[in-house]
Amino acid sequence: MRILLVEDDAALANAVLGYLHGKQFLVDLAADLSQARSMVSLAAYSAVLLDLNLPDGDGLQLLPTIQAQDDPASVIVVTARDQVSDRIRGLDAGADDYLIKPYDPEELLARLRAVERRRGHQTSSVVTRGDVSIDLTREVVKANGFPVVMTPKEWALLRVLASRAQQVHTRERLLDALYQWDDSSDSNTLEVFISRLRRKLGNSLIQTVRGIGYRLAPP
Amino acid sequence: MSADAPLQPSLVSSLTRALLAAVVLVWAVGTGMVAWYVNYKIQRNFDFELSESAHRQLFASPMYIPDPGEATPAVMHEAPDTVHDAPLLLQLRDLQGRVLVRTEAAPETGWTSELAEGFSDTSNYRIFTIYDPAKQLWLQLADTQEERREASRNTLTGLVLLLLLILPVLALIIRWVARRKLRSLGDIQEQIQARNGSHLDPLRTADYPLELAQVGLGVNLLLGRLQEALNVERSLAANAAHELRTPLASVRLRLHTAIDQAESNAASNVPLEEAKAALQALETLSHRTERLLQLSRAEAGDSASFAPVDLVQLAGTLAQEFWQQPRALKRLDWIAPEGHEPVCIQGDIDSLAIALRNLLDNALTHTSAAVELSVERWPAPALVVRDHGPGVPAAQLPLILQRHVRADSRRVGYGLGMSIVSSIALKHGAQLELRSPPADGGTGLEVRLNFSTSTPR
Numbered sequence: 153m154r155i156l157l158v159e160d161d162a163a164l165a166n167a168v169l170g171y172l173h174g175k176q177f178l179v180d181l182a183a184d185l186s187q188a189r190s191m192v193s194l195a196a197y198s199a200v201l202l203d204l205n206l207p208d209g210d211g212l213q214l215l216p217t218i219q220a221q222d223d224p225a226s227v228i229v230v231t232a233r234d235q236v237s238d239r240i241r242g243l244d245a246g247a248d249d250y251l252i253k254p255y256d257p258e259e260l261l262a263r264l265r266a267v268e269r270r271r272g273h274q275t276s277s278v279v280t281r282g283d284v285s286i287d288l289t290r291e292v293v294k295a296n297g298f299p300v301v302m303t304p305k306e307w308a309l310l311r312v313l314a315s316r317a318q319q320v321h322t323r324e325r326l327l328d329a330l331y332q333w334d335d336s337s338d339s340n341t342l343e344v345f346i347s348r349l350r351r352k353l354g355n356s357l358i359q360t361v362r363g364i365g366y367r368l369a370p371p
Numbered sequence: 372m373s374a375d376a377p378l379q380p381s382l383v384s385s386l387t388r389a390l391l392a393a394v395v396l397v398w399a400v401g402t403g404m405v406a407w408y409v410n411y412k413i414q415r416n417f418d419f420e421l422s423e424s425a426h427r428q429l430f431a432s433p434m435y436i437p438d439p440g441e442a443t444p445a446v447m448h449e450a451p452d453t454v455h456d457a458p459l460l461l462q463l464r465d466l467q468g469r470v471l472v473r474t475e476a477a478p479e480t481g482w483t484s485e486l487a488e489g490f491s492d493t494s495n496y497r498i499f500t501i502y503d504p505a506k507q508l509w510l511q512l513a514d515t516q517e518e519r520r521e522a523s524r525n526t527l528t529g530l531v532l533l534l535l536l537i538l539p540v541l542a543l544i545i546r547w548v549a550r551r552k553l554r555s556l557g558d559i560q561e562q563i564q565a566r567n568g569s570h571l572d573p574l575r576t577a578d579y580p581l582e583l584a585q586v587g588l589g590v591n592l593l594l595g596r597l598q599e600a601l602n603v604e605r606s607l608a609a610n611a612a613h614e615l616r617t618p619l620a621s622v623r624l625r626l627h628t629a630i631d632q633a634e635s636n637a638a639s640n641v642p643l644e645e646a647k648a649a650l651q652a653l654e655t656l657s658h659r660t661e662r663l664l665q666l667s668r669a670e671a672g673d674s675a676s677f678a679p680v681d682l683v684q685l686a687g688t689l690a691q692e693f694w695q696q697p698r699a700l701k702r703l704d705w706i707a708p709e710g711h712e713p714v715c716i717q718g719d720i721d722s723l724a725i726a727l728r729n730l731l732d733n734a735l736t737h738t739s740a741a742v743e744l745s746v747e748r749w750p751a752p753a754l755v756v757r758d759h760g761p762g763v764p765a766a767q768l769p770l771i772l773q774r775h776v777r778a779d780s781r782r783v784g785y786g787l788g789m790s791i792v793s794s795i796a797l798k799h800g801a802q803l804e805l806r807s808p809p810a811d812g813g814t815g816l817e818v819r820l821n822f823s824t825s826t827p828r
Contacts, residue, residue, distance in 0.1 A: 161617045167624035174631050205613060232616035236688055236724035243688075250692075254620035254657050257627040259695060301687030303705050304694060351709055 153268050154178045156197045156225070158188045158214065160207050164253075168201070171257055177264065185209045189217050197225040199267045201260075202247070204231040204238070212245045219246055226267040230255070248290075279314045281369055284353045286314045293353070300352055305330055309345050313358065313368045322365040383553055387546040394541060395534075402530050409530075410523045417519055418490060421499040425512040428461065429503050436463070436506070437471055444470040444479055460496070460513040471508070482511055492516075555579045559587055571598040604667070612664050619657050626650045662787050665725045669791045669798075680720045681713035682746045682754055689727050690744055699735055699742075706745035714752050716822045718799045726795040727754060729788040730818050734758040740815065751824055757817040762807040771805060796820055 155172065159165040160183050172179045180195070182188035185208045192200070192214070200218060204211040211229065218224050228249040229242045239250050249263050270289055279286045283296045288311060293300045302310065308329045312321060327342055346366060350358055359369050428434065437445045449459050458476035465471055470481050482498050483491055486509050491498050496513040503510065555578070562574045571594045576587035626646055633641035690705035708714060727744075734742040738760025747753040763771065772793050796803040802821040809817035 161621070164617050164621035164624070167621040167628070171624045171628045171631075174628050232613040232620075235721040236685065237720045239692075240684065240688060240720075253616040254623050257624055262695075301691060301705060301707070303690070303703075304700055305704070348706070352707060 153198045153264070153271075154180070154195060155264070156180050156182060156188065156191055156195075156200045158182045158185075158200065158206065158211060159203045159230075160184060160205070161203075171260075172264075175261060183207075185211070185214060188214050192217050192221065192225070196221075196223060198271055199264060200225045200227045201230050202227055204229060204242070212242060212247070215246050226270070228260075228263050228267070230260075277315075279317050279368070281357055281371060282354065284357055286310060288315060295353055302352070305345060306349055306352070308332065310349060313366065317368045318370070320361045320364050320367040326365060382556065383546065383549045386549045386553070387542065390545045390549070391538075391542050394545075395538065398534055402534060406523075406527045406530055409526050413522050413526065414519065417497070417514055417522070418499070421490075421497070421512050421514060422501075424459075425499050425501050425510055428512065429501055429508075429510040434463065435472060436508070444473045447472050447474050449474055457515070457518050460515070462511045462513075464509040464511065466507055466509075468509075477513070482513060552580075555583055559583055562587075563590060566594065571595075571601070607667065611667070615660055615664070619653070619660065623650070623653055623657070626653065662791070665729070666787065666791050666794075669722055669725055669795045676719055677717045678720075679715045680718045680723060681715055682723075682752055683707055683714050685720060685723055686727065686744055686746050686754060689724060689731065692728075693731055693735070696735075699731075702735065702739075702741050703731065704741060704743045706743055708746050708748045710748075714746050714748050716752050716799070718822075722795045722798065723754075726792045726820065727756070729792050730754075730756040730820075733788055734760075734816070734818075738815070752822040754820040754822075755817060757809055757815060759813060759815045762814045763805075763816050765807070768805045768807060772803070792818075792820075 155177050157165060157168055157172075157179050159168065159181065162183075165181050165183070169179050169181060180191060180197075182191050185206050188200075188202075200214070202211045202214060211231070215227060218227060226248045227246070228251055229239075229247045230251045230253065231238070232253045242250060248267070251260060251263065277288045279288065285294045287293070291307065293302055293307075293310065309326060312326060312329045323342055330341060330345065346358055346360075356369055358366050360366055435445065435447065437443055444462075447461065459474045460477045461472075461474045462470050462477050462481060463472040464481055464486065468481055468484070468486055470479060473479065482493060482496055483500070486500060486502075488500055488502055491500065495516055497516060497519065498511050498513040500509060500511045502508075559574060559576075559579065566572075573591040573594060574587045576584045576591070579587060626649055629641045630643065630646050630650065633639045633643040633646065686705060687707070690703060693699040693703050731742065731744060734756050738758045740759035742756065742758045745755045745757070747755060771789050793803055799820075800823055802819075802823075804819040804821060806817040806819070808814055
């Protein structure tokens with residue numbers, strides 16, 4: 153996997169290069185925005201580690217160039233700015249992920265592995281029901297076009313429901329999905345989470361099949 | 372002025388009162404002196420008139436003198452007088468002091484036993500006496516003392532009445548003038564009140580009287596220094612983050628690389644234990660730096676930059692941030708309010724994020740149980756972080772909010788974090804509420820940021 157690192161601080165850049173080389177990643181370095189622009193179109197990068205505070209501008213200005221590529225790289229914004237407003241701005245601009253300096257290198261690794269995994273699924277699988285779209289590959293749920301934040305448990309449940317969308321899922325199977333997050337889940341927990349999903353995504357999305365379990369409403 | 376301090380009288384009314392009292396005092400003394408002088412003149416006039424009339428009566432006009440043997444005293448009839456309302460008091464006396472002629476209003480016996488030229492007083496009369504050597508007769512003319520006293524009284528009453536009439540008018544005029552002249556004081560006060568963290572422009576002092584202009588200049592000097600200090604604080608809060616985090620990130624990565632190499636290659640000469648200890652120390656340093664940066668930012672911010680903040684978006688974003696940490700992935704739950712509409716308040720999204728991050732961090736660090744993050748819409752917007760841990764004894768709840776005070780050894784590090792939350796809440800006019808056990812039952816600690824629906828300060 154080839155990575156472009158956009159970072160103007162030489163000491164940090166060298167440290168990242170050293171670390172990622174040690175983890176068998178192929179990393180190129182761009183020290184400013186203009187260098188990064190020309191490099192993005194030269195090689196097919198899987199991921200871009202993007203610093204925001206660059207000498208010739210805001211790192212987010214690079215996003216249009218990246219998105220114009222045939223197979224756009226996943227963008228992980230890496231910055232010392234920890235303001236949530238910056239993050240919302242970055243994610244709105246199309247960044248995939250966000251890391252705040254000084255980050256845990258393991259965390260950086262985990263994000264890069266997630267990018268690798270996502271890119272391994274060549275076909276994107278998006279399930280759409282009415283206003284709700286569930287992107288199983290990128291793990292993004294949108295209602296009316298706006299992203300909806302799902303908790304890990306909600307997502308575990310929704311993933312089961314959406315991955316075999318035509319099928320009725322038994323309560324046991326759905327409870328199993330919850331168990332990986334919480335050992336203490338009992339049968340009431342399932343109802344709680346189903347009702348939470350309905351509250352977030354609309355009542356008609358999940359249908360109750362009496363005596364058996366639940367399923368996603370047919371398209 | 373604090374709410375419980377007694378209300379001080381206004382400068383205008385105390386100035387009016389003081390000036391009025393001074394004017395009345397001076398006026399009263401002046402009136403007394405005028406009254407004395409006028410009275411003196413009145414008495415002189417009365418005396419002058421008395422002697423004038425006496426001379427006219429005795430020498431200028433022929434007088435009726437009774438023959439010896441006629442009954443005395445004879446009563447003299449005076450011509451009706453329309454100018455003077457007081458009757459003429461006259462006695463014509465011979466060398467022995469017997470009263471030969473008198474007017475109707477004068478007594479039958481002589482006013483004085485001794486006869487000498489000039490003025491003399493009895494208890495009821497002031498008498499003027501002259502002697503005609505040709506006729507060998509004495510003439511006495513008198514005014515009643517009462518008549519003279521009344522004249523003095525009338526003059527004094529007039530003066531006092533005048534003062535009493537003018538006094539209210541004077542009070543109004545003084546008050547009006549004081550108000551007018553002190554208007555610039557209110558103006559400068561308004562100018563000072565309009566200043567805040569984001570508006571520290573110098574005061575306008577051009578149109579003020581000298582003394583106020585000097586006060587204004589002093590305040591301007593102070594404002595200048597304050598602005599400078601605030602600028603330093605703000606730029607420190609904004610830049611320190613970037614300046615500190617980048618080298619920290621770099622050291623961290625290098626240590627990780629060194630540890631990785633040492634672990635994968637037994638022949639490496641990296642002292643593994645030392646490197647791990649250094650990494651641990653670095654993490655503590657990062658954590659402390661982070662808290663201090665947050666504190667400086669929390670206290671540097673002001674409400675001037677407030678904008679609408681959607682609590683649902685804020686909480687959702689932070690939940691996602693925390694789910695990236697393994698410790699939060701299974702334990703942190705995010706419960707959004709019913710409906711898709713945002714829950715908006717006026718605030719600074721970044722300070723609120725710092726507050727919420729601290730609350731979540733505390734809950735995840737100090738308990739090992741499930742943690743729920745939720746946003747409430749009714750009855751008022753609220754951010755709620757609730758853990759299902761053992762909770763905090765009621766006596767220790769207030770201590771949690773104090774800086775550098777730790778609830779107990781199991782909740783290490785609460786102090787600074789909670790005081791950051793507390794100052795951010797204060798800035799947003801939000802009420803920071805701690806409940807243990809939470810209202811919904813069960814164990815644990817519930818920390819709520821209750822926002823008022825009105826605009827915060």
